[in-house]
Amino acid sequence: MDVELVEVRDFLARCAPFDQLTVDQLDRIPAQLSQRYHRRGTVILDAGARNDTLHLIRSGAVEVCDPDGALLDARGEGDCFGYSSLASGGPSRYRMVAVADTLLLEMPRDVLDSLLTDHPQLGLFFGERSERIRQDLASARLEAAGGDALGTPVGELLARDAVTTGPDTAIRDAAWLMTERRVSALLVVEAGRVVGIFTDRDLRSKVVAVGGDTGGPVSAIMTPDPVTVDAGTRAFDATLLQIDRGVHHLPVCEDGAPVGMVTSGDLLRLAQTDPVYLAARIARAPDAEGVAHLAARLPALVGEFVRRGTxxxxxxxxxxxxxxxxxxxxxxxxxxxxxxxxxxxxxxxxxxxxxxxxxxxxxxxxxxxxxxxxxxxxxxxxxxxxxxxxxxxxxxxxxxxxxxxxxxxxxxxxxxxxxxxxxxxGDWVRAPGADAVxxxxxxxxxxxxxxxxxxxxxxxxxxLARAEGSLRFQAHLARIACEWRPPLGFFRGLVVERRGEYRNTLDLKAGGIAPVVQIARVYALSAGLDEVSTLGRLDAAAGAGVIARADAEDLSEAFRFLRGLTYSHHARQIADDDPQDNHLDPGTLSSADRHRLRAAFRIIAGVQGSLGLKYRVGQM
Structure with missing residues (x-):
C-alpha cells in the first residue's frame, strides 16, 4: 500500500467510529477517499446547499453555525460532519466554516452506504441508539479502570477461617483461645449469626485495667451487633467503612454466616500508602492547623486516583x-x-x-x-x-x-x-417560590x-413525607431540573462558549452533572425514597417504577462518564498548578470521547424531555 494511504488508514484507526474496524477492513477505505484543503475562513458547506459527502477533519478546525451565523458547535481533528444531511437526503441546515487552515478527508455517499451495510456497528455510532450509547459509555469507564488493589473483594484477603466463640464463654477461656489461635479478636456467634465481637482491647480496658472478673461471660464486655461486610465487598468500600465507623476489625460473612475477619492492618498492607487513608490521619490531627496541613494533600491525591483509573x-x-x-x-x-x-x-x-x-x-x-x-x-x-x-x-x-x-x-x-x-x-414545600425551592x-x-x-x-x-405528598413542589423541582440545559445545538452537536474567559469550552457541571443530580432527586422524592446519592437514587427510582430502567441506566452511565472527565480535567489543572474549574475544552479530547460526550448530553436532554412532559413544565 502507498505510504500516504497507510497514513490515512492509521489516522482512521484513531477516529470514531472507524476505530471499530480491523486493519484489513481499514485497508480498503483510503483509496476510496479524497482530500481537500480549505483555507481559514472558507465556507466548506453552506446552509441550503446539497451535500453528498461525509467530511472527516484530518487537521484544522471547523465551526458549525446556523443560517444566521450563530455558533452551534466546534469540530476538531478526528471529528466528522455532514452526516445529518446525508441521512435526510435534503440540503444542509447548517453552515460549516473552516476557522483554521483545514485538511478534510471526504467520503462519498455510496462509499459510506456500503460501509454501513457491511458494518452495521458504524451505523449505531451515527444513529445514537440508546443501548449502544450506554455500552459505549460503560466501556470507556471499564477501559479507564486500572488494576486498583482496593478493588479486591475482602473475601480474597481472608488468611484463615473465622475464629468464633459463644456469648456464654468465660472471658478467661476466650482470652486463652485468642492466644492459642494468635488472633486479636474473636467473633461471638449465636445460632450461626454474629452477635458481637471481643477484642484484646476489650480485655485490657474492660477487665485487666479495672480488675474485672475473668470468669464472667464474653457477652458482658463484647461489642454487640458489630458492623459486618459481605465477602464480595471491595476492599475500598471496607476501608471507607472502617474509617467512617472508627473500627479496626470487620467480620466477613456469606449469606449471613461468618467466614472470617479483616483488620485495618490487612487493608493497610494491601493499600500500602494509599491516599484513602488520608481521612484516617486527619481524624488524629492534633489541632486545626494539623487538619489543614493534611487536607492540603487532597488535590494531589485526586490526581493519583485519576492516574490509577479509580x-x-x-x-x-x-x-x-x-x-x-x-x-x-x-x-x-x-x-x-x-x-x-x-x-x-x-x-x-x-x-x-x-x-x-x-x-x-x-x-x-x-x-x-x-x-x-x-x-x-x-x-x-x-x-x-x-x-x-x-x-x-x-x-x-x-x-x-x-x-x-x-x-x-x-x-x-x-x-x-x-x-x-x-x-x-413545611413553609418551603407549601410555598415553593424561587428562594424556597x-x-x-x-x-x-x-x-x-x-x-x-x-x-x-x-x-x-x-x-420526605411533605415532598412526596406535594405534586406542586415536585413540579417546581422538575422545572429547575429541565432548566439546566446540556450544551447541545439544534443538530445535537456540542456548544462551546463563544467569548470571554472560558471561550471554546463547555461547562461539564452546569451542562451535564447538575441536571442529572436534579433529575435523580425529583424521581427519588416522588417515590418517597430516602436514598441520597445520585446513582443510588436513579437505581432506587427505577426499582420503584417512577423512571424507566433504561433511562436510569443511561443517565447513570452518562453521570459516571461526565464525572470521570471532570476529575481528569481537574487532575491536569492540579498538575499544571492552575485553579480548578469545570470548563473543558472539547478539543483536548480524543475523537471517541468527544462522541461519548455528545452522547451523554443527548441522554440527559432526552430524559429532561420526559420529565418535562410528566410535570407539564412548559405549562407552569
Missing part, C-alpha cells in the same frame, strides 16, 4: 470521607475548647457532601440540627454559633471554601432546632456527619 464515584467518596473526617475532628477540637455541648445536636452535610460526590475545591454546605431544648437553654445559641464558626473557618482553611450563598451552620438560618427545621421545611434543593440532600442521628432522622422523615 472510578469517579469512588474518588468522590474519598474526597467526601476526607471532608467528613476534617469536620468531625474540627468539631471535637471545638468542643475541647468550648466544653461539652449544652444540648444534643447533629451536624449534617448538605449538597454534594451529603451525596458523597464532593469534587476538588468544592465549597462547603452544612447545617446544624439542635434538640428542641436549645430554645430554652441559656447560652445554647452562643455555644453553637461559636462551634459552627470555628468548624466552618477550619474547613475553609482545609481547602473546602466558605459557601458563597452562606449555606453553612455558621449562618443562623442554617442552625435551628428540630421543631424549627420542621416548620421551615433553591434552599430546599440543598436541604433535600442531607446526611448526618456527627452527633445525634435521631435528630437528623426526625427532620429528614418530615421532609
Amino acid at each position: 472510578a469517579p464515584q469512588d474518588i468522590g467518596r474519598v474526597v467526601t470521607a476526607t471532608a467528613d473526617a476534617a469536620t468531625r475532628r474540627l468539631i471535637s477540637l471545638a468542643e475541647g475548647e468550648l466544653g461539652p455541648p449544652p444540648v444534643a445536636y447533629c451536624w449534617v452535610g448538605l449538597g454534594s457532601q451529603a451525596r458523597g460526590e464532593l469534587g476538588v475545591a468544592s465549597d462547603q454546605d452544612n447545617a446544624l440540627i439542635l434538640a428542641d431544648a436549645a430554645e430554652t437553654t441559656p447560652d445554647a445559641d452562643r455555644y453553637f454559633a461559636e462551634l459552627a464558626g470555628q468548624v466552618c473557618a477550619g474547613l475553609d482553611r482545609s481547602g473546602f471554601p466558605l459557601c458563597p450563598g452562606d449555606v453553612m451552620a455558621s449562618t443562623p438560618a442554617w442552625r435551628r432546632t428540630c421543631a424549627s427545621w420542621e416548620r421551615q421545611v 433553591l434552599n430546599t434543593q440543598v436541604f433535600l440532600d442531607i446526611r448526618p456527619v456527627h452527633g445525634d442521628t435521631s435528630l437528623f432522622m426526625r427532620v429528614r422523615d418530615e421532609m
